[in-house]
Amino acid sequence: MKHNKDRILSMLLPLISLGLFFVLWFWLARAEDSMIPTPYETLLRLLEICRKPISKATLPIHIWVSLRRVLIAFFCAIVMGVSFGVALGWNRTFRALVNPIFEILRPIPPIAWIPLIILWCGIGELPKVIIVLIGSVVPIVLNTYSGMKEIDPLLLDAGKVLGAGRRQLLWEITLPATVPAILAGIRTALSSGWMCVVAAEMIAARQGVGFLIVRGQESGDTALIVACMLVIGVVSMLLSTVLIKLEGVLCPWQFSKTK
Amino acid sequence: MREEAKVKVRNLTKSFGELLVLDDISFDIKKGDFVCIVGPTGCGKTTFLNLLVKLIEPTSGEILIDGEPADPKKHNMAFVFQEPSAYPWLTVEENIQYGLKIKKMPKNVIAERTEEILDVLGLRDVRKTYPHQLSASLEQRVVIGRAFALHPDLLLMDEPYAQMDIKMRYYLEDQVIKLWQRTGSTVLFITHNIEEAIYLSEKCLILSNKPTTVKEEKTIDLPRPRDIALPEFIALREYVTNQIKWW
Numbered sequence: 001m002k003h004n005k006d007r008i009l010s011m012l013l014p015l016i017s018l019g020l021f022f023v024l025w026f027w028l029a030r031a032e033d034s035m036i037p038t039p040y041e042t043l044l045r046l047l048e049i050c051r052k053p054i055s056k057a058t059l060p061i062h063i064w065v066s067l068r069r070v071l072i073a074f075f076c077a078i079v080m081g082v083s084f085g086v087a088l089g090w091n092r093t094f095r096a097l098v099n100p101i102f103e104i105l106r107p108i109p110p111i112a113w114i115p116l117i118i119l120w121c122g123i124g125e126l127p128k129v130i131i132v133l134i135g136s137v138v139p140i141v142l143n144t145y146s147g148m149k150e151i152d153p154l155l156l157d158a159g160k161v162l163g164a165g166r167r168q169l170l171w172e173i174t175l176p177a178t179v180p181a182i183l184a185g186i187r188t189a190l191s192s193g194w195m196c197v198v199a200a201e202m203i204a205a206r207q208g209v210g211f212l213i214v215r216g217q218e219s220g221d222t223a224l225i226v227a228c229m230l231v232i233g234v235v236s237m238l239l240s241t242v243l244i245k246l247e248g249v250l251c252p253w254q255f256s257k258t259k
Numbered sequence: 260m261r262e263e264a265k266v267k268v269r270n271l272t273k274s275f276g277e278l279l280v281l282d283d284i285s286f287d288i289k290k291g292d293f294v295c296i297v298g299p300t301g302c303g304k305t306t307f308l309n310l311l312v313k314l315i316e317p318t319s320g321e322i323l324i325d326g327e328p329a330d331p332k333k334h335n336m337a338f339v340f341q342e343p344s345a346y347p348w349l350t351v352e353e354n355i356q357y358g359l360k361i362k363k364m365p366k367n368v369i370a371e372r373t374e375e376i377l378d379v380l381g382l383r384d385v386r387k388t389y390p391h392q393l394s395a396s397l398e399q400r401v402v403i404g405r406a407f408a409l410h411p412d413l414l415l416m417d418e419p420y421a422q423m424d425i426k427m428r429y430y431l432e433d434q435v436i437k438l439w440q441r442t443g444s445t446v447l448f449i450t451h452n453i454e455e456a457i458y459l460s461e462k463c464l465i466l467s468n469k470p471t472t473v474k475e476e477k478t479i480d481l482p483r484p485r486d487i488a489l490p491e492f493i494a495l496r497e498y499v500t501n502q503i504k505w506w
Contacts, residue, residue: 154344158402161312161338162358162409163331176348253348253389 037223042230045223054215057207063235066201066208069125070193073132077189081137082182085144089178090170102141110135110196114203123204128197135196136189140182147181148174180254183247187240194236209235265290265413265445266311271320273306280306282470283320288462293439293446295456298466298474299503304449305341307471308415311447312338324413335362336413337406341421343398345390345405352377352386355404362409376404379434396422403431410442417449432459436483453503457496458485465502475502 022039029038037045049059057065087094088102113134114127121127151174159173201210209228216224247254266288273281280303288294296304309315311322313329322329324336337358345354355376359369377383380400390398399422406414416435420428432455439446450456456463463477477499481491 152344154340154342155346157314158338158340158344158346159361160314161331161336162361162405163333164361165332168361173346176346179348251348253391 035222037226041223042226045221046227046230049212049224049227054212055206059212059231062207062209062212063231066194066197066210067235069128069200069208070132070190070197073129073197074136074190074193076129077133077136077140077193078186080133081140081185081189082144084137085141085182085185086148086170086175086178088141088145089148090174106138106142110138110192111199114200118204128200128205128208131200132193132196136193139188139192140185143181143185143188144178147178147185150181151177179251180247183243183250187243187247190239190243191236194232194239198232263290264288265292265324266447267323267326269321269323271307271310271322272318273303273310273315274318279470281310281317282472284471284473285320286464286473286476288445288447291443291445293436293459293461294448294464295460295462296447296449296464296466297451297453297456297499297503298471299468300451302466302469303471304466305417307466308338308417308447308449311415312336334413335409335411336415337409337411339399339403339406339414339416339419341418343390343395343402343422345398345401347390350387350389351382351393351401354390354401355382355408358405358409372408372410376408379407379438380404380431396424396427399423400427400431407434407438410438411444414439414444414446416447418451419448420450420455428455433484435459453496453500454487457481457492457499458487463499465499477502 025036025039028034029036029041046059051058054062088099089095110131114131117127117130121130155173155177156169159169164172197208198210198213201208202214205211209232212228213225216222216228264287268284268286271281271284272279284307296307298304306315310317311324311329312331324330324334327333345351346357349357352373355373356369359372364372377386380403382397382400382404385393385397390401393401399419403416403419406416414435420431423431435446435448436459438444446459448456448459450459457479460479463475463479464473465475465477466472467474477495479495481489481495485492487493
């Protein structure tokens with residue numbers, strides 16, 4: 001039974017690779033004057049910060065603080081990025097006018113904005129949100145724009161021939177056709193936003209996962225650093241799982257390919 | 260007395276850059292006619308239909324539908340492209356309804372036409388599925404259904420049955436004839452299959468090689484339903500085939 005064998009393999013291989021990962025980690029941590037904590041030490045530290053507050057907050061609070069910054073920025077980024085991308089893809093004048101500026105600003109890493117934004121907005125919540133916004137708006141704009149460019153001209157022609165006006169061509173044909181590309185952009189945006197928040201918090205924050213990592217560095221607490229790194233990875237993974245589920249709801253036609 | 264022309268084509272010329280595709284074409288199609296356009300491969304048949312529905316602009320000359328410049332927003336026309344063009348995000352029945360919704364038909368008409376089309380094209384079992392789940396030939400039936408549902412005054416079809424197997428093609432040929440007879444629409448049907456052209460049309464428009472002109476308008480006056488084995492049918496088929504030859 002080839003099918004059965006495939007299934008067992010696809011369940012077994014991830015377990016093997018995870019196991020190898022922990023063995024390697026353990027082996028590296030045991031080496032002489034290693035700076036790395038063992039998996040066990042990391043786990044203990046993780047459980048400890050869930051109960052004992054650092055900077056007046058336990059780990060779940062820190063995660064929530066980071067997550068809230070990301071989500072606020074992320075929703076602004078969706079609204080701004082999709083409208084901007086649609087305008088770029090739909091309106092030739094707008095594209096000619098704005099695209100050169102966008103092309104110059106686009107390659108600047110969001111982290112490079114941090115000093116300037118802190119100078120402008122201080123160290124409250126706003127600067128972190130803005131930095132995450134910068135990091136997550138770009139992939140949404142790019143995906144929306146390229147999704148609109150790549151629409152099958154036949155679909156537009158079919159609409160024109162049926163008598164669809166320009167507005168209908170946009171709302172009823174171009175936009176639905178672009179939804180999968182937009183969703184792909186949103187997924188990239190969320191993970192890029194999550195990276196940006198950690199970076200922003202490492203530079204100036206009192207709470208958040210990025211702050212915890214810096215605290216670990218300052219106090220030589222490597223277990224804290226590694227525990228937070230793991231948390232960052234897991235949260236990011238969960239976010240993208242949620243988004244993939246959401247894509248199935250938002251564009252069922254993409255996920256019902258049984259041919 | 261001259262019959263009323265549905266489509267009037269006057270001195271139609273189209274060139275893409277240096278390449279002259281259509282050269283000074285003029286003809287009329289009368290209301291309620293069923294015209295097949297045949298011609299050698301790559302002679303600009305598709306270009307002609309695209310001009311007719313304003314997807315591209317002519318270099319010179321004009322096309323009038325009911326005496327007015329062609330405009331899909333004004334005229335009740337439907338187009339079936341060669342390639343399947345169903346909307347991937349709409350289910351089969353939503354695809355069929357889309358043209359009717361654009362024309363802002365009343366709800367009960369939309370519901371009624373949907374049921375009619377699902378039956379005529381045998382799509383009842385797949386009404387809730389998405390086009391990606393269908394084979395190319397089934398998807399094309401959805402697109403044909405979207406066009407038929409409009410009961411168009413002017414139905415334009417660009418080799419719509421090229422991907423179908425022979426049984427489905429015979430069936431759909433009869434369906435397009437039924438629709439034409441029932442709704443009194445004017446049909447323009449492009450095909451490279453001469454037998455299909457003779458079977459369907461009242462008139463065959465034979466196009467020449469590029470730069471394309473109308474070589475001949477051949478009236479097909481066989482009684483319906485037609486029999487492809489009849490000597491007259493075969494004679495006509497051979498005649499048209501010879502007219503298309505360019506060697």
